[in-house]
Amino acid sequence: MIDSLTINEVVRRTGLTSRALRFYEARGLLSPLRTGSGRRVYSAAQIERIHQIVTLKKAGLSLSQIGRLFDNKPLDLAHLLRGQLAVLSAEADEIAMARNNLETALSRIDSGEPLDAATLCSLVKDGEENMTQENWKQVIDRYYTPEEQAHWLENAAPILPEFSSDKYLEQWKELSGRIEAALPMPADSEQALAFVREWFALLEPFSKVATPEMWEGTAKLYQSMPEWEGQIDPGFSSNVWQFISQATTAARAAGHDIGPLPAWMS
Structure with missing residues (x-):
């Protein structure tokens, strides 16, 4: 059972950086206790709060939205989750399409057929699309924080199919x-x-x-x-x-x- 952990111990257990933990604290999401020397000490409740923050971020919530949720303030959670589901559905469709092309190619190879030009072109096209998406992500990551990206996706979800x-x-x-x-x-x-x-x-x-x-x-x-x-x-x-x-x-x-x-x- 956890009674209290130092910030270094929390870093080892959660995989988060000390900078991230301090940032969450500055945003009012965490409230670690302090020792007489001023060192941060995290209780079991705070560790649970950290896990909640990580989980909610994965669901697409921004830190400000997570704070509102923790404070029981009004939040259109249904709209936010629908937006995130739309993004995930689009990604799932792309993965399914690429997977189908790979399975078709392997099926032909296994049956002794040569890999025809049409199938090869399809695989190349999917590879180019995946590379483009990865390049966009690298650029976006340079200019937007994960929280800002989540906020962007939440609001832009209805137009993403047309936009892309x-x-x-x-x-x-x-x-x-x-x-x-x-x-x-x-x-x-x-x-x-x-x-x-x-x-x-x-x-x-x-x-x-x-x-x-x-x-x-x-x-x-x-x-x-x-x-x-x-x-x-x-x-x-x-x-x-x-x-x-x-x-x-x-x-x-x-x-x-x-x-x-x-x-x-x-």
Whole structure:
């Protein structure tokens, strides 16, 4: 039975870092006791609380949401869990598809058939998609904390299927290609304004669900695009992003309607 553990002992038992434990404490999720010398001591109840935090994070809850749950404050838990289930369902479908392709290939090999071009192409395509997802994850992990990612997924779950579709990416590439072909152009020109309106019309699914934190975080991600450009393809270049940013600033300063924006931005 655990009476009390030091922070180093908790680190060994849970696999968490001491930094994470202190961060949870700073967020009000943990309240370890202190010895006379000021060292943290964790009771059995605190250890149980740590396990609860880890479990709830795996379920997709952010730290702020976990805090509200612990404090018995209002929280639309059903909406949050449905969003997380939607994300997991999409991932499960992708895994099932890749698994089916592998099983088909092995079945043909086991029966003495050569691996045909169509099956090989299917496997290569799935491999490329998995690599793209992994590259996106590496970039996202650089700019968003796990809590911020969970918050993003919670709010964006309804649009993820559309947002991640090949058709939607092709629409961005088509618009980006026309902008690239028209550059250079004045950021305050009528042509630039027309491109800005097209941009925000295409962005409307995101604008409908984006919170201020999501909007600001995404802007920071793309402002840093030169650092990761080439690793993943968002459908447009950093050159196009910089131009659209300048043209948007010019259009809003002039009082122009630039298209659909988040309700809180109006």
